[in-house]
Amino acid sequence: MTERTLILVKPDGVARGLTGEILRRVEAKGYRVTALSQMQATQEQLAAHYAEHEGKPFYAPLVDFMLSGPIVGIVAEGDRVIEGFRALAGSTEPTTASPGTIRGDLGRDWGEKVQKNLVHGSDSVESAEREIGIWFG
Ligand code: DAT
Ligand code: MG
Numbered sequence: 001m002t003e004r005t006l007i008l009v010k011p012d013g014v015a016r017g018l019t020g021e022i023l024r025r026v027e028a029k030g031y032r033v034t035a036l037s038q039m040q041a042t043q044e045q046l047a048a049h050y051a052e053h054e055g056k057p058f059y060a061p062l063v064d065f066m067l068s069g070p071i072v073g074i075v076a077e078g079d080r081v082i083e084g085f086r087a088l089a090g091s092t093e094p095t096t097a098s099p100g101t102i103r104g105d106l107g108r109d110w111g112e113k114v115q116k117n118l119v120h121g122s123d124s125v126e127s128a129e130r131e132i133g134i135w136f137g
Helices: 011-015 019-029 043-049 059-067 081-089 102-106 125-136
Strands: 004-009 032-039 071-077 119-121
Touching: 004 019, 004 081, 004 125, 011 019, 011 059, 011 071, 019 032, 019 071, 019 081, 019 102, 032 125, 043 059, 043 125, 071 081, 071 125, 081 102, 081 119
Parallel strands: none
Antiparallel strands: 004 071, 004 119, 032 071
């Protein structure tokens, strides 16, 4: 089976009207979009999605941020798409993410307890399959 990844355009990306630009980069890279849906996250979905971060200082601000407005869920497909999308996204902190990446070109620090960095991308095959189940189950 072709590799799949779960991408989320976070509330900052949707609110800033960057969904199209983010999708454009995914498609321009050559990945195929096989599912696309705007949604309002629930507490339950976020608890499952971010279980690995529970207990960290940014966990509550992260969940509040992800509940603050609509998100767009995307399933993208292609060889090595997990690694490829994380390269397109750039590193977690938008201030230092490389120019040329989504976070580096379009993101910045807003002085808040959570980094608002526009996108989520799965980090392994196991995470991708688990996360696709949470958002597109
Ligand atoms: P990534 O989204 O790059 O995989 P992650 O999984 O470590 O990063 O963290 C999930 C999200 O939590 C991240 O996109 C933004 C936020 N975050 C992570 N580390 C943070 C920190 N030290 N301070 C504030 N927010 C943070
Ligand atoms: Mg992560």
